[in-house]
Amino acid sequence: MTRFLEIGSTLVKSLDHHYMSTKFGTLVFNSVLTILLLVVFLGCSRVGTAQGWSGGVVVDESLIIGSLDGQLLSINVETGRHDWAPTLLRVDEDKDDRRAIYGTPAVYKGVAFVGSYDGKMHAYALDNGVLLETEPIADEIVGGALIEDGVLYVGSSDGFMHAYDISIRGQEVTMERKWQFQTGSSIWSTPQVFENLLIFSSLDHNIYALDLSCNTCIEGGATKWVYETGAAVASSPLVSDGEVYIGSFDGNFYSLDATSGVENWRFTGASNWYWGRAVTDRTAVYAPSLNGSLYALDKNDGNLRWESKTKGAIVGSPAIVSDMIVYGSKGGDLYISELSSGIIMGTCSTGEKIEAPITSDGNSVYFSVRDHSIRAIQIKGNGNPDEKWDAPYFSDKAKDGEIPNPSDWAPSC
């Protein structure tokens, strides 16, 4: 870099007599060259800042979802207006670049629990948005939390699965550590419980099942079963009918017996990683891949029923709406396909990357988009998508004190 600037400087001198006789000209040339090189050198590299891709959960008439600006939002699903003015997650001063939410909030007894990328678990009162408790858990939290029988389970990037006893008395929330279990790498998945087994994946290539009936066993590092895939696993497990369905970075999608961890079948047709959690209906499992395809696989044998290709990686989990499946891609399009055939019945271009999971409440879907908006799309019976709200909810506007539902917005669906 310095070499180039020096060359530029020397060039100026050599060309000085012809073109740039004034001192001002040299100064301008040097400045422009320096700025240009810095912009190219540093700007092109796009050093990533954490923004998040939280999914949502619909409680009564409200969508509870993390925004790309580090807020927990409660948005009325009919109007698209917030129930209470959102506040930014509280982070340490030196972790300001980690105010991001990747996991889907967990709701328990009127309190929303959400983990943030700076490693804290926050508890918000759903009725007024008041922050009730913040518990530092680890260095980073990427996966969502699961609350089962008053115990909160969440994984962290330092490789630990944490269990906390939750106690809620009025506006008072306490989180008390119950146990923690260490894996070989980051846990970015949201755990699932099946018959007293806690099932989750880790970037150390393994899928774990812990026996929740024996806390001391877990503290001692004992597992019910461990299944090793060929690469890291960031995807969250889907547990259905006694089977675990999960994809790995090795490009394989696995079906395992939830009780024993024995492999039933694997699908090897994808050319890239699996990231989002799969969804299922009665007969098939639908697995999104970063190669841009959504695969419909037979639940019994893993045979491919159909494949739907999109214009970008599918990062988030799809959602089933009656007899259709809705999924978004990094290409910015939302797709609606028929469950039985995979035929695309409708699309809608948001113009920005869709990386978050899709949330459904029956016949509408909700998701966040890279332009800091939360969208609500009504899926008609024929598969046509329709904007549900007058305007999306832009969390960056809410953050800046502006009205988050702009009046001059043109519908994209």
Place this chain on the structure above:
Amino acid sequence: MELFGQIWGTVIVQPMINSLIFLYSVAFSNFGIAIAIFTIAIRGVMMPLTVKQSKQMKAMSALQPKIKGIQSKYSNDKKRQSQETMKLYKEQGVNPIGCLGPMFIQMPIWIGLYQAIIKTVPSTPESLVGLSTNLYSWMPMVKDVIPLDSSFLWLNLARPDTLPVLPIMVGVSMFLMQKMTMMPAADDKQASTNKMMLWMMPLMFGFFSMQFPSGLALYWVISNIVGIVIQGFITGWDPLVNLVNFRRTAPPEPAVSMSGASASALEESEQYELNTDDGENSGRRDRDRHKRTRRRARRGRNRRR
């Protein structure tokens, strides 16, 4: 623009990313070592261009006094000035934009390397998703080692150094690199630009190092050290030696530095040499000049005794 981005990614960035991952897998799963090996390898491959570029720059720099003479001689006739300058270039076999070729070949490689390091050690889940599109699926070790372990010594290579050790190392190494590569100033304007660059760039990059992933800062430090070594072998170590000597003998400097007739006589002879020498001999000339400077310093010390 999108097509350019795709070509850029396919031709420059992706091969570098996959090479870095390959090196990581063979270098004890240590990304710091992988960055070091890769930076040295790239520097080695680029060495012929670096040497050629240095020679061209030196040749151009050596002609500055003659050009200055032409400028003052034809100060009222810009056209003639230009003609004579071009004639001089032609006579001396110097192409005024000759160093542009190597520069333009090297530049994409440095920018690509910079981007590859950032993308290979993702600092966020978003960037890990982005990495997936840049990997060669036919490379068996790729799926085994992702995500890379970003710890190296006290550093997390995906995050800035919380201690300011690496930023200071970047600043110091860049200062020394600047010192080694800086051409002798032909006039006051050039001298002031040199001085500005000498301090501005280390400070600026030291500051950047506090904001960017330390993997990049590590790359800058290694790249600078390798650059200093290469430059040392091409043009000699005198700038560094002089820097150390200057620090040691700073107080009596006025007595050491020549003044009066002897100094001007020497400078005149050097000026004459510059005026008569050609660009190809400039490396040797520089080394000779530094030797003379050292002899001059010794003479000064002897005189004081």
